[in-house]
Amino acid sequence: MRDYYTPGEVAERFGLTLxxxxxxxxxxxxxxxxxxxxxxxxxxxxxxxLLNMIRCLRDTDMPIARLRDFAELVREGEHTIPSxxxxxxxxxxRLDERIAEMRQCQTVIQHKIDYYLGVFAERRxxxxxxxxx
Numbered sequence: 376m377r378d379y380y381t382p383g384e385v386a387e388r389f390g391l392t393l394x395x396x397x398x399x400x401x402x403x404x405x406x407x408x409x410x411x412x413x414x415x416x417x418x419x420x421x422x423x424x425l426l427n428m429i430r431c432l433r434d435t436d437m438p439i440a441r442l443r444d445f446a447e448l449v450r451e452g453e454h455t456i457p458s459x460x461x462x463x464x465x466x467x468x469r470l471d472e473r474i475a476e477m478r479q480c481q482t483v484i485q486h487k488i489d490y491y492l493g494v495f496a497e498r499r500x501x502x503x504x505x506x507x508x
Contacts, residue, residue: 379409379417388423389430403443404429406450425449435470 380388386396399405405426408416418426425446432442445462448455 378420379411380420380423382416382418385418385423385426389426391430399426399429402439404439404446432466435466436473437466441466 382393382396385391386393400408405418405422408418408422411417429442429446432445433439437445441462445459448459448462
């Protein structure tokens with residue numbers, strides 16, 4: 376892994392816009408971004424690693440405030456690992472519950488699809504099939 380990445384490289388890697396990347400910085404999810412001697416923003420490898428985790432948590436509906444707390448714990452150092460673990464385990468429990476809810480909804484939807492397919496099949500009488508053949 377390289378030491379530094381441009382905003383464009385980071386945005387492309389995670390499928391973000393540059394505006395979203397700046398928003399994450401302003402929201403406190405990433406530490407203050409380094410600048411190259413030319414003045415251009417550049418991200419350290421550990422920023423990119425943290426952003427990968429942030430995207431995963433955000434994609435699974437972790438609120439920005441909780442993401443900010445988690446990112447701050449990461450920046451504070453290894454002594455916060457037990458607190459980080461608590462945050463991640465709590466999120467995992469909520470995610471498991473949400474997945475279970477989604478599976479229940481999926482079952483209801485599948486039953487309705489099966490019902491409609493049955494209704495549709497009943498309406499296709501042998502006479503209808505002969506007429507369309």
